[in-house]
Amino acid sequence: MPVMGFGLAADNVMITKGSTPLEHVKASVLAAIQVGYRAFDTASLYLTEGVLGESLKEAFEMGLVSRQEVFISSKLWGTDCYPQDVIPALRKSLEALKLEYLDSYLIHWPFALKKGTMYPFLTPDDVVAIDIEGVWRAMESCVELGLTRAIGVANFSIYKISNILAFAKIPPAVNQVEMHPVWQKKKLREYCKSVNIHVCAWSPLGGPGNSWGSNSTLDNPVVKEIAAKHAKTPAQVALRWGIEKGVTVITRSFNPVRISKNFQVFDWKLDEEDHQKINSITQESTDLVRNFFVNPINGPFKTVEEFWDDEL
Numbered sequence: 001m002p003v004m005g006f007g008l009a010a011d012n013v014m015i016t017k018g019s020t021p022l023e024h025v026k027a028s029v030l031a032a033i034q035v036g037y038r039a040f041d042t043a044s045l046y047l048t049e050g051v052l053g054e055s056l057k058e059a060f061e062m063g064l065v066s067r068q069e070v071f072i073s074s075k076l077w078g079t080d081c082y083p084q085d086v087i088p089a090l091r092k093s094l095e096a097l098k099l100e101y102l103d104s105y106l107i108h109w110p111f112a113l114k115k116g117t118m119y120p121f122l123t124p125d126d127v128v129a130i131d132i133e134g135v136w137r138a139m140e141s142c143v144e145l146g147l148t149r150a151i152g153v154a155n156f157s158i159y160k161i162s163n164i165l166a167f168a169k170i171p172p173a174v175n176q177v178e179m180h181p182v183w184q185k186k187k188l189r190e191y192c193k194s195v196n197i198h199v200c201a202w203s204p205l206g207g208p209g210n211s212w213g214s215n216s217t218l219d220n221p222v223v224k225e226i227a228a229k230h231a232k233t234p235a236q237v238a239l240r241w242g243i244e245k246g247v248t249v250i251t252r253s254f255n256p257v258r259i260s261k262n263f264q265v266f267d268w269k270l271d272e273e274d275h276q277k278i279n280s281i282t283q284e285s286t287d288l289v290r291n292f293f294v295n296p297i298n299g300p301f302k303t304v305e306e307f308w309d310d311e312l
């Protein structure tokens with residue numbers, strides 16, 4: 001999997017279905033391909049599978065890249081997190097993407113949602129327990145049917161991954177989690193490495209400007225100091241740090257200058273002192289990791305700590 005990925009989640013696309021014109025999203029994907037991005041991350045939730053599919057079709061026709069040169073990921077949303085719904089959900093994603101297969105298909109979150117619920121208008125009552133063995137068996141069938149080359153998870157704790165590994169015929173290839181200098185996920189990364197699971201970092205810049213993110217990474221004094229030292233931007237430092245930690249960073253920009261600048265992280269390095277300083281940053285996750293799946297009365301996760309199996 002390429003170490004630099006381009007994400008396709010944005011509030012203004014997901015929530016209002018198009019206040020960011022889809023033409024603008026498409027132009028951003030094509031710009032990203034021209035700059036060198038080869039991994040693209042979407043999900044049925046994001047409502048961007050269709051526009052990514054159109055962009056890829058155009059890129060293939062223009063000869064910018066071939067299907068084999070790009071790595072395309074999508075995700076199974078909670079309302080489809082039921083064993084019988086997994087294969088139809090992936091087929092629907094492939095239809096939207098105009099692709100015959102995905103490179104990776106991930107369980108988006110470790111829970112199911114009651115049928116008919118609509119993000120972001122969820123109540124804690126909408127979150128229900130996932131039949132993980134049944135859902136994983138269906139994910140394995142997706143590989144066997146040739147619908148995806150790899151399967152994986154997102155937002156899974158060490159405990160939840162080890163539970164899958166206990167029965168999986170095909171182990172998860174990827175765990176996609178929030179990760180940036182202000183939320184480093186060291187224990188989870190070490191565990192994933194030990195069981196051969198590749199970590200992908202979502203919000204590698206801390207997600208500034210997103211409802212789920214903040215400026216705490218790009219405004220962090222340590223990140224800014226290191227950026228000044230190397231004559232780089234704070235965003236480049238955050239992305240380079242993730243890559244040097246051995247993960248794939250999935251960043252998102254619909255701004256052509258940033259799309260290009262964010263990719264300029266391959267001809268310089270952080271030094272040992274930079275890493276030590278970043279290691280000492282006080283840790284703080286974004287709101288998404290704290291909130292919407294918790295139901296103290298009767299949900300599968302009564303607290304955030306329970307959701308993360310006391311690994312926070």
Ligand SMILES: NC(=O)c1ccc[n+]([C@@H]2O[C@H](COP(=O)([O-])OP(=O)(O)OC[C@H]3O[C@@H](n4cnc5c(N)ncnc54)[C@H](OP(=O)(O)O)[C@@H]3O)[C@@H](O)[C@H]2O)c1
Nearest residue numbers: 007008009154202203204205206207209235251252253254
């Ligand atoms: N699995 C999950 O649960 C999950 C959750 C969240 C996200 N994701 C995936 O991860 C991807 C990235 O997430 P994210 O959007 O939170 O990541 P991010 O790259 O940390 O943040 C993107 C935000 O940063 C801004 N930005 C980009 N480059 C910048 C720069 N150089 N300086 C200042 N601001 C900059 C973008 O705005 P402009 O467009 O204006 O540049 C955008 O608002 C998503 O698109 C999605 O594919 C997965």
